[in-house]
Amino acid sequence: MPRPHVVIVGGGFGGLYAAKALRRAPVDVTVIDRRNHHVFQPLLYQVATAGLSAIDIGEPIRRILRRSRNTTVLLGEVVDVSADEVVLASGDAVRFDYLVVAAGAAHSYFGHDEWAEHAPGLKSIEDALDIRRRILSAFEEAELEPDPERRRALLTFVIVGAGPTGAELAGAVAELARHTLEGDFRRFRTSDARILLLEAGDAVVPGYPPSLSAKARRQLERLGVEVRTGSMVTEVSADGVEARGERIEARTVLWAAGVAASPLGEALEAPVDRAGRVQVEPDLTVPGRPNVFVAGDLAAVHQEGRPVPGVAPAAIQMGRHAAAAIRRLVEDGEAPVPFHYVDKGSMATLGRSAAVAQIRGLRLSGFPAWVAWLTVHIFFLIGFRNRLVVLFEWAKAYLTYGRSARLILYHRR
């Protein structure tokens, strides 16, 4: 009798940890992702701001799972899901007995998809390289621009959305302008660059306690970021944005405001929430489909009345939960138990020695939060090379303010 076949869609944290947890289970596993690499998303903003190289935060999925002899990795994009098959864009179909859908999320422009080309978001390594190219190219063009007004627009950077990603991006761009690039240009001062962080709500890093939000704001302002809360963006074009009736001329606009779940949620014919996330059962299965699990950003899970956040630890826990449930079903024929999210805390880094962290009851900001952030992120980075090189890059950046990854690739002339 053939062993049950588990198909996992997505090689992010959810899918990867599900696959790892099934390594010794009596099943065959196939992991399908449209990219060949796992991305350590919490550090994407560092690639976007030239602090790290793409390979520092990416690792081939088949490399990570090479010792899982029961696991096959396929490069392909899943476009549909039937009762017992997933269908790839190539037309190939892969049959499954159990399915774990961990396809993640993309950006949402709240119905203004035309803004996407002017204000890229940050979900993949390609996104990060695109943002890096835009930021560095703006400085390059400023060196060539004789007109002071246009130069000013080139040196204005708008980040929309002050969640952790937006706050981290804003802090990193400010450091890039004020320290890293200092002395490299001859016709303007890089510290004249303006970095604006626009947030529709009334606090930066919403979701953190108000005292930490306030501290995050002060730290960002000290780094040179203009923080504007209560500032909803109503228009984005190639030349800038409009917010609260005011026009801001800016050649570089970055989007960190909205999240939309993978369209695969709808292919499951399950109920989805406004962001497209699948409203799963307490055991993470799709209603009416006890052999189909959803994990990570694609799953809408509530616990004690609050949504489980779309962060890496939540995705890891869901992936492991789905794998454990499948093992129980296969090995003992027992029904899954409800998923329980353990909140280990959250943290965001804003710049050199600047961060906020909330770990269980503990609230940290400034240098202690930054050290906590460093430790956790180094620890969780997948792959030995990465940990060592990233540590080295960060040590060097701390000592010199230098950033190594300053190449503009695929420059558009």
Next chain:
Amino acid sequence: MPRPHVVIVGGGFGGLYAAKALRRAPVDVTVIDRRNHHVFQPLLYQVATAGLSAIDIGEPIRRILRRSRNTTVLLGEVVDVSADEVVLASGDAVRFDYLVVAAGAAHSYFGHDEWAEHAPGLKSIEDALDIRRRILSAFEEAELEPDPERRRALLTFVIVGAGPTGAELAGAVAELARHTLEGDFRRFRTSDARILLLEAGDAVVPGYPPSLSAKARRQLERLGVEVRTGSMVTEVSADGVEARGERIEARTVLWAAGVAASPLGEALEAPVDRAGRVQVEPDLTVPGRPNVFVAGDLAAVHQEGRPVPGVAPAAIQMGRHAAAAIRRLVEDGEAPVPFHYVDKGSMATLGRSAAVAQIRGLRLSGFPAWVAWLTVHIFFLIGFRNRLVVLFEWAKAYLTYGRSARLILYHRR
């Protein structure tokens, strides 16, 4: 009185060393390149074969020259040269008193430009990432391909041209297939991959003494490369090549056969040779234009009846020569002296402990040549971070056969 303005076109070895040599001269210098980074071209093949990351061999030009306070770096593509101005693609013009043109070379397909899309060459970091994507994607597609014949074509890699670049690429692809990727795929053995090195002439690494050529060939064959000399390619398509009347089905074809100088040579209205290189005066000036110098791969220079090769040390020496000549003209009003190339030797690496080297009278092959190659290349790598990281990567690759840079970016679905 304004200081004389020296414009340098190209941030490769020729242009960079010219700029460095003018750092303390009583001139203003502008370096113009269409990319923001210098590329350490001798290691490009390592990026193409996933051994190194893009940033390990690239460094922003303005970063390298940041301490040259008399030097401005501009990102732009020079498309024309008049009597006293260079014209950028943007339409901007930059006036010069002295001009150093070091715009380098691209691939030549010997009149078959339609082959370019099927058989990319290796001159820029983008080229290297494109080749890496093709090689890694072929293995990924092979894992998905049920048809044995098509799988065989996916696992056949043809490298056209057995000069140093072609030989290095072939050896590195063989190591990638036989060692690095081993165990990562479930549906075929990566060591079944065929690597063919086709050379129209009768020796690999032509230009080396016949005894070293023979040793290079044996080392490549030991790595698993099929070497075919006297094998002129007459057709290249999406599915393979035709050589000496034989059809070879291969989904990946890499081009390392021909070099064509930058079209800027013709814009100088100077005599050019068949490869488009400018036939300069003995002092490297353009005939009839004593204030315009050509350096690097774009210059056709003959010495003792033999052409000076298109290698990094030659470009460096020419760049320095042009700078010294300009200093003499500006400071003392003295005419330039003839350029004299000092051949410090040449070396090519073929794989783990496999290389050939010719240093002055000394001929090395195998492990000693490989160590010599490592030492020289680490020593000349620009930038501290790069040296250390590259050393680390190589040490790790030597111990584990691992290659870190295995990301497929900009995957075409």
